[in-house]
Structure formats: C-alpha cells, structure tokens
Amino acid sequence: MIHPVWRQMALTLLWAGFLGLQFILSEAEDVKDVHHSPVLHRQKREWRFNILLAFEEIPPQNLPQLIGQLLNTRAGANTQFKISGEGVDGVNDLFTVNKAGEIFVMATLDREKKSSYKLKAHIFNTITKRPLDDDIEFTVKVQDVNDHAPVFSETYTGSIRERSRQGAAVLTVTATDADDPTSPNGNINYELLNGTEYFSIKSTTGEITVQDNKLDRETQSQYKLVVKASDLPGLPGGLSTTTTVTININDINDNMATFKKETFSFSVRENENPQFTVGTLPVEDRDEKQHKNPRFTVQNFNDVFYVEPDDQNDGALKLRKSLDYETTSTYSFKVVVTEDGVAQPPDNQGSMLTTVQVHITVIDVDEPPVFSKAEYTFDVQEGPIRNKVIGSVSARDPDKANYRMKYSIRGLNCPLEIDENTGQLALKKELDRETEATHLCDVTAQEISPSGLKGYTIVKIKVLDINDNQPELTNTSTIYICDNDKNGTIIGTIGATDKDENPGPFRFILAKRSSNFSLHDNLNNTATIVLTHRDLSMDTIKENFLEIEISDGHQKSINKLDIRVCTCRKDRQIEYCKAYTQTGVSISALIAILLCIVTILVIVILFVLRKRYQKENLVTLGKPAGEIHEQLVTYDEEGGGEMDTNGYDVSILSSACHGSSLRPTPAPAVYAVAKKPPACKGDMAMMIEVKKDEADHDRDGIPYDTLHIYGYEGTESLAGSLSSLDSSSVASNLDYDFLSDWGPRFRTLAQLYGVDGSDSDSSY
Known part of the structure; x- marks a missing residue:
C-alpha cells in the first residue's frame, strides 16, 4: 500500500508540471514579433521563477528534499547563490541553497502551523563578492497532506x-x-x-x-x-x-384514556357526608400525565354520584348528597370516560374501554335524630309576656326503629323553655329588644334508645320592638347664651332620640314657663330655643335652664336643659363660659362630706383613748401626773439658766443614788420594767444614762424631753456639765472669740455672742 505522503507528493508533481507548462507559455509571451523590423529582438528574464512548492510532514529520514532550483542568466563558474528570509536564520535553517542554485528543505514542515514562507534569492561573484543581479523575492508554499481527521x-x-x-x-x-x-x-x-x-x-x-x-x-x-x-x-x-x-x-396526546376493567363494586355507609370519596376508577393512558385528561359522565344517578379526576387523573367516585339506607340500599349505574384533544386516530384505537358498570351497596348505620329544619326562627314581641308559647321544634329518627325523642335546651342564657316530650317552646322571661335584639338557643333531641344518639338545631328568636322608651334630648352642647345676644336671638337647636327601633315623630313643649326663653317646635324632630329677655348680661341671668317635655306619640319625658352663659366674639364665637348654676348639693359631694366627718371622729376617739391610757400609767408611779409633768416635761431644751433649778427637782436624781425611790410605796415603777442594775453609787452620769435608756424603751410613758436631752459629763470632765442647772451670770464673762475661726457656718453663733462687733452687725 502506498504511503499517503508519497501519494500526495505524486499529486503535487502533477500540479508542478502544470505550473511548469504555464511558465513555458509565459516565457513564450516574452518574445516580441516585430514584422516591420528587419531583426527579431528577444528579451529574457534574468530570474526564471518565483514560486516553489514543499510538502509538509516529510519524514526526517527522507530529508533534505529538493524542492526547486534558482535560475539566472548571469550565473557562471564564479557565481554563488544565497537565500534569506523566513525559515533561514543561519542556525536551524529550514531551507538551504547550493552553488548550483538548488533549494532543499532541511526539516519537517507543518502547513497547519505555517502554510508559506517568504524568501529572497541573491546572486554574487565569488571573487569580487559583488552581486550580479538584483535580489528577487519568491515564495515557498507548503503543500497540504491529509494528516488531520475531522x-x-x-x-x-x-x-x-x-x-x-x-x-x-x-x-x-x-x-x-x-x-x-x-x-x-x-x-x-x-x-x-x-x-x-x-x-x-x-x-x-x-x-x-x-x-x-x-x-x-x-x-x-x-x-x-x-x-x-x-x-x-x-x-x-x-x-x-x-x-x-x-x-x-x-409526547403528544395520541392515546385515548381507557378503563382497566369492565366492572367496579363499592360499599359506602349511609351517614357519609357529600363529597365523600366512595372509590377510585383507575384509568389507563399511555401518554404522559400532562396528556392524561379524562372526563367522566355518570349515567342514571348523576344526582347522587359524580366522578372527577384525582391527583393521578384517575376517576374519583364521590357522593353528591348523603345516602339513606332506608330509602335505597343499592345502586347500579354506568360511567363513561372521554378525552378531548387526542390525535386521530389514537394509537390504542383497537383496545379502548370507555364504559364500565358500577355497583354501590349502602351500609345501614344507626343515625342520630334529624330535625325538620337546620334552624328555626321565631318573632317575639318585647315587653310583658302575653302568650308564653311561641312555637315548637320537631325531630325524627331516620332509622327503621323510629325511636321517640326527648328534647332539651343547652345553655343558661336562653329565654326559652321546652317541653321534653313535644318540643313545644315557651318564654320563661320578659324580653327587651334594647338590651338584646336576637337570642340564639341550642336545642337537643335525644333518642330514647340504648344508643341515646343526639341531634342538634338552633332556635333563633328575633325580638320585635314596641314603643316603650322615653325620648331623650340631643344636641344640648350647642345651646349657649352670649352676653351680647339680643332679644329674639336663636341660641340653638335641640333634637331628640329614642332607643326604640321605629319611634314616632317627636314633639317639643316647655314643661315650665320661662321668662327668659321660648321654645319653637320645628315639626321635623327638632326645636329652636329663642332668647326673650330684653336686658341681658352675664350677671342678670340667674336661672339658665329649661325643662322641656318631649313626646313621641306614646311616651313622654321631661328633660332638664342647662344653658351656659358665655362671653362671645362676633358670629357668636365663644371666648369664656360660666359654669352651670348649682341649686343643690350632689350625692357624690354629700358622700365625700360624710366620709370626712367619720374620719375626723375616728381620729378624735383614738386620741382620747391614748390619753386615758397614758394617764393610768402615770398614776401607777405614786405621784400625781401633773406633779411629774411639772418637774420633768417643762424643761427647756435650750437651757433657762438658774430657772432650771426651779423647774427640775434634782433631788429625784440624787435620791436614786442613795437607794431611795420615786414613791413611798413598794409598788414597781414604770422605769423598773427595763430591769437594769441600780443606778450609780455617787456617779450621776451613770444614773442619767440608766434613766435615759428606760425612757427610750418605755412606749407608754410621757416623753421626758429633759432626760433625753440632758447631758452630764461628770465631775471629772474638763468640759463640765452641759446642763444649765449650775449656770450663772458668770458664764457671760467667757471669751467666745474662737467662734470666728470656725468658718461661715458658725457666723450666726459668733454674732449672737458679740464676736466681731456689736449686735448691730447681726443680720437678725
């Protein structure tokens, strides 16, 4: 088998021969035929070609490869060819040329990386090193071989x-x-x-x-x-x-929905509610779910049953209304399935089952009583009871047993009572539409049977209105007198209201004649009040109220209307209003006064009882209460100088140091309750402290202010006694100048004692 490269080279050689033929023809065109000239002149090119062809993907073992030759008419024995340009860098040359001008490819070429190379040809004399002709540019075109697959x-x-x-x-x-x-x-x-x-x-x-x-x-x-x-x-x-x-x-909808079998049987309890699912009629459709769109039709009993697609687009057989075993115990009917939008003819045309037979068996259930109505409504007039019986309710047992009923009313707020045997309803209290216009009562019917099933209904009582409410004034806040109102001024318009549903037209008159006002009935359920006093000021009107009688045809009422007297601007704009004249004391004010009186009496009684109790305790001391009071209580806290010796019997304190007592009788004193050790033997300070402590803990005795404040430093104290018992006029000779050094807080004290000036310097 020939290698693809060599096959491609053969094809290329044929292509090169074709190009050579074209080259010869082009050379022939260079000869000019001049018939009119005696000599033929032929002009030849110096360089013979400018395009060379090289194959890509030549194996290295087949390199170098001759791809062409440079030809120049000036070439001779002492000439040399050179090339330069792309792929010729003097190191890893892709192309080389020998002395004869033959051009060789020195490395494997890749057309997909570079499909052509721009080169220049040079010719020069090897001796003189001078170029023999101008450089010429030529192109080496890389010929493609089939070396890449799609x-x-x-x-x-x-x-x-x-x-x-x-x-x-x-x-x-x-x-x-x-x-x-x-x-x-x-x-x-x-x-x-x-x-x-x-x-x-x-x-x-x-x-x-x-x-x-x-x-x-x-x-x-x-x-x-x-x-x-x-x-x-x-x-x-x-x-x-x-x-x-x-x-x-x-998928497209090209299959018709079809039932999977011909007959379906179901059982259902008779007490199931409407929309209850009796069963499922499976439907087969080879299309995807979105193209499964069956429609179902129930024949004969479509008023009792219906079929609708469920979540899987199968047929869900449901109840349209509740069943009754006692009426019909079995049903048999057909269901037909159809589907819209199916491509015709459907793919399953020969295997479709579109009609099935359905059998339903009704199961008997012990059902609760059923009232003849789901809700009973009665209209009852408010006011005194004229006819207690307002109607009745009725329930039955839907089962074949047909048990008797026992009726009752649930709840305590129902104004009705019921006959438990007949279901007759009667009023048990008077109704008031204004208090409650509608009453709802729950009535129960229970079977007199072992199961004792119950049924329920609602009785609605609509209270009809009668004219039993008195009219009342409205718009009273808009009635006032301005001090600049003239005689005949309309000071306001009043209205009336009534709690009744449809009150009659209101009529207004003055129940008591007034010298200051008149009332005009507008015959449209309003009345106008007119000022009739000629000389009016805020001080002349004393009785600023009216008694107005209102009638609605059946009921009358007398309403007091207090009228404010105000200082007004133009257009009767109020600036200030006097309070309503009070002709009596209100009930709330009387109650407040009585409470204050009772509180004062209680305080007085408690104070008297405390005084009596304190007096009895003082008598037990062996001395009259008045005597002790004179010696102990009248002591002046600020000191009275030598007067202290007259107001306080120091012998009482001294007697305590010598074992004497306050009273001749051995009865226990109030001070003895503290049970402290006997007073000092010769130490007056200790005696005073004991007495102070006893007085502090005696809650029933008279407060002995003197003993609480009196301080005795003892005979050994440098300060001496703080009491004024031993004071005399000599104390005035003491020097109190040091008080001025104690700061501004002692300024007043320093001034009282004459420090820093006379008394005239005092601010008091």
Missing part, C-alpha cells in the same frame, strides 16, 4: 415530537478539519451509521431530519444515533471520526 467539538442532544412529518429537522451536527479547507483534505462528508429507518442526515451540512412520520414515544422514547464525519470525500485514504447523537421523542 473533530466534533461537542456532544449533541435533540428532541422531536412523536408523529412528526417526514423531513422535519431535528438538529445539525458540525465537525471541523485542520487541513486545508480549499483542498479535498479539509472537505468533510457526514454519514448516519444507524437509525436510518427513522432518521436521515445531509452529507454536506450534517442536518438530521425525520425519515418518516412513524415516531412513537410509547414504543421508543429515545434514540442514540452514530454519526460519521470523513474527509477526502469520494477518494481513498480519507480520515474519519464518529459521535453519538441523543434524540428524545416528546
């Missing part, structure tokens, strides 16, 4: 609907070849290796189309086609590659 750049996945027409496009595959696209080496041809009974491919473009319209997703939903891409179409030695193309068949 390549698919991606994997292909497409889709087409089933039953598509012949010639419908699916997708287009594309391969690329690195060889010269202008030569057969880069020309690609496509071929389908399988699936040709359903698909075809265009050899030049790679477009895959449908071969016929027999694609059926239910038969085969996916095809994997092998596509071959080859170069050198129609010539031997071409290279090829393959790829796999995945084609998915999309």
Whole structure:
C-alpha cells in the first residue's frame, strides 16, 4: 500500500508540471514579433521563477528534499547563490541553497502551523563578492497532506415530537478539519451509521431530519444515533471520526384514556357526608400525565354520584348528597370516560374501554335524630309576656326503629323553655329588644334508645320592638347664651332620640314657663330655643335652664336643659363660659362630706383613748401626773439658766443614788420594767444614762424631753456639765472669740455672742 505522503507528493508533481507548462507559455509571451523590423529582438528574464512548492510532514529520514532550483542568466563558474528570509536564520535553517542554485528543505514542515514562507534569492561573484543581479523575492508554499481527521467539538442532544412529518429537522451536527479547507483534505462528508429507518442526515451540512412520520414515544422514547464525519470525500485514504447523537421523542396526546376493567363494586355507609370519596376508577393512558385528561359522565344517578379526576387523573367516585339506607340500599349505574384533544386516530384505537358498570351497596348505620329544619326562627314581641308559647321544634329518627325523642335546651342564657316530650317552646322571661335584639338557643333531641344518639338545631328568636322608651334630648352642647345676644336671638337647636327601633315623630313643649326663653317646635324632630329677655348680661341671668317635655306619640319625658352663659366674639364665637348654676348639693359631694366627718371622729376617739391610757400609767408611779409633768416635761431644751433649778427637782436624781425611790410605796415603777442594775453609787452620769435608756424603751410613758436631752459629763470632765442647772451670770464673762475661726457656718453663733462687733452687725 502506498504511503499517503508519497501519494500526495505524486499529486503535487502533477500540479508542478502544470505550473511548469504555464511558465513555458509565459516565457513564450516574452518574445516580441516585430514584422516591420528587419531583426527579431528577444528579451529574457534574468530570474526564471518565483514560486516553489514543499510538502509538509516529510519524514526526517527522507530529508533534505529538493524542492526547486534558482535560475539566472548571469550565473557562471564564479557565481554563488544565497537565500534569506523566513525559515533561514543561519542556525536551524529550514531551507538551504547550493552553488548550483538548488533549494532543499532541511526539516519537517507543518502547513497547519505555517502554510508559506517568504524568501529572497541573491546572486554574487565569488571573487569580487559583488552581486550580479538584483535580489528577487519568491515564495515557498507548503503543500497540504491529509494528516488531520475531522473533530466534533461537542456532544449533541435533540428532541422531536412523536408523529412528526417526514423531513422535519431535528438538529445539525458540525465537525471541523485542520487541513486545508480549499483542498479535498479539509472537505468533510457526514454519514448516519444507524437509525436510518427513522432518521436521515445531509452529507454536506450534517442536518438530521425525520425519515418518516412513524415516531412513537410509547414504543421508543429515545434514540442514540452514530454519526460519521470523513474527509477526502469520494477518494481513498480519507480520515474519519464518529459521535453519538441523543434524540428524545416528546409526547403528544395520541392515546385515548381507557378503563382497566369492565366492572367496579363499592360499599359506602349511609351517614357519609357529600363529597365523600366512595372509590377510585383507575384509568389507563399511555401518554404522559400532562396528556392524561379524562372526563367522566355518570349515567342514571348523576344526582347522587359524580366522578372527577384525582391527583393521578384517575376517576374519583364521590357522593353528591348523603345516602339513606332506608330509602335505597343499592345502586347500579354506568360511567363513561372521554378525552378531548387526542390525535386521530389514537394509537390504542383497537383496545379502548370507555364504559364500565358500577355497583354501590349502602351500609345501614344507626343515625342520630334529624330535625325538620337546620334552624328555626321565631318573632317575639318585647315587653310583658302575653302568650308564653311561641312555637315548637320537631325531630325524627331516620332509622327503621323510629325511636321517640326527648328534647332539651343547652345553655343558661336562653329565654326559652321546652317541653321534653313535644318540643313545644315557651318564654320563661320578659324580653327587651334594647338590651338584646336576637337570642340564639341550642336545642337537643335525644333518642330514647340504648344508643341515646343526639341531634342538634338552633332556635333563633328575633325580638320585635314596641314603643316603650322615653325620648331623650340631643344636641344640648350647642345651646349657649352670649352676653351680647339680643332679644329674639336663636341660641340653638335641640333634637331628640329614642332607643326604640321605629319611634314616632317627636314633639317639643316647655314643661315650665320661662321668662327668659321660648321654645319653637320645628315639626321635623327638632326645636329652636329663642332668647326673650330684653336686658341681658352675664350677671342678670340667674336661672339658665329649661325643662322641656318631649313626646313621641306614646311616651313622654321631661328633660332638664342647662344653658351656659358665655362671653362671645362676633358670629357668636365663644371666648369664656360660666359654669352651670348649682341649686343643690350632689350625692357624690354629700358622700365625700360624710366620709370626712367619720374620719375626723375616728381620729378624735383614738386620741382620747391614748390619753386615758397614758394617764393610768402615770398614776401607777405614786405621784400625781401633773406633779411629774411639772418637774420633768417643762424643761427647756435650750437651757433657762438658774430657772432650771426651779423647774427640775434634782433631788429625784440624787435620791436614786442613795437607794431611795420615786414613791413611798413598794409598788414597781414604770422605769423598773427595763430591769437594769441600780443606778450609780455617787456617779450621776451613770444614773442619767440608766434613766435615759428606760425612757427610750418605755412606749407608754410621757416623753421626758429633759432626760433625753440632758447631758452630764461628770465631775471629772474638763468640759463640765452641759446642763444649765449650775449656770450663772458668770458664764457671760467667757471669751467666745474662737467662734470666728470656725468658718461661715458658725457666723450666726459668733454674732449672737458679740464676736466681731456689736449686735448691730447681726443680720437678725
């Protein structure tokens, strides 16, 4: 077998011969025929060619390879050729030339990397080293060989609907070849290796189309086609590659929905509610779920049953209304299935089952009582009870046993009572529409049976209105007198309201004649108040109220209207209003006064009781309370000088140091309750401390201010006694100048004692 490279070289040589022939013809054109000249002149080119051809992918063992020769008319024995340009760098030259001008390829070339080289030819004298002719540029063109196979750049996945027409496009595959696209080496041809009974491919473009319209997703939903891409179409030695193309068949609605069997049987309890699912009628449809769209029709009993698609688009048989075993215990009917939008003819035309027979058996259930109405409504007039019985309710046992009923009312707020045997309803209290216009009562009916099943209903009582409410004034806040109002001024318009549903027209009159105001009934449920006093000021009007009688045809009421007296600007704009005149004390004010009086009485009684208790305790000391009070309580805290000796009996304290007591009788004193050791023997300070402590813990005794404040430093203290018992006028001779050094806080004290000036300097 001939190597592809050599085969390609042979083809190239033929191509070179063709080019040589063209070259000879071009040379012949250079000869000029001059018939009118006696001599023929021939002009020849100095360089004979400018294009050379070299093959790529020449094996190294076949190198160097002669690709052409440089020819120049000036070449001789002493001439030398040289080349320069692309691929000639003096180190790893791709091209070389010998003395004879022969050009050789020295390395393997790759057309896909570089398809041509630009070179220059030089000729010079080897002796003089001078060029013999101008340089000429020529091109070495690299001839392509088929050294690259076609390549698919991606994997292909497409889709087409089933039953598509012949010639419908699916997708287009594309391969690329690195060889010269202008030569057969880069020309690609496509071929389908399988699936040709359903698909075809265009050899030049790679477009895959449908071969016929027999694609059926239910038969085969996916095809994997092998596509071959080859170069050198129609010539031997071409290279090829393959790829796999995945084609998915999309579903259409071309199958009719059909039942899976001919007969269905179900059982259902009679107490099931409407829309209860009795059972499922499975439907088969070879199409995908989105194209499974069955419609169902129930024949004969479509008022009792219906069928609708469920989540799986099968038929769900449901109740349209509740069943009654006592009326009908079995049902038998047909159900028909149809489907819209199915391609014709459907694929399953010969195997469709579109009608089935359905049998229903009703199961008896012990049912609760059933009232004749789901809700009873009665209209009852408010006010005094004239006829207690307002109506009745009735319930029955739907079962064949037909047990008797026992009636009752649930809840405590229902104004009705019921006869437990007959269901008769009667009022048990008076109704008031203004308090509650509608009453709802739950009534129960219970079977007198072992099961004792119960049924329920609602009784609604609508209270009808009567005219039993007195009219009341409205718009009273808009009535006021301005101090600049003149006689005949309309000071406001009043209205009336009534709690009744449909009150009659209101009429207004003055219940008590007034010298300051008049009332005009407007006959439209309003009345106008007019000022009639001629000389008016804020101080002249004392009785600023009216008593107005309002009537609605059946009821009357007298309403007091207090009228404010105000200082106003123009257009009766209020600036200030006096308070309403009060003609009496309100109940709330009386209650507040009584509470204050009671509180004061309680405080007085407690104070008297405490005084009595303290007095009894003082009597037990052996001395009259007044005597002790004079000696102990009247002591002045600030000191009274020598007067202290007259107000306080120091002998009492001294007697305590000598074992004496406050009273001649041996009865225990109040101070003895503390049970402290006897007072000092000669130490007055200790005696005072004991007495102070006893007084501090005695809650029932009189507060002995003198003992609490009195301080005795003892005879050994340099400060002496702080009491004024031993003080005299000599104390005034003491020097208090040091107080001025104690700062501003002692300034007042220093001034009192004459420091830093006379009394005239004091600020007090």
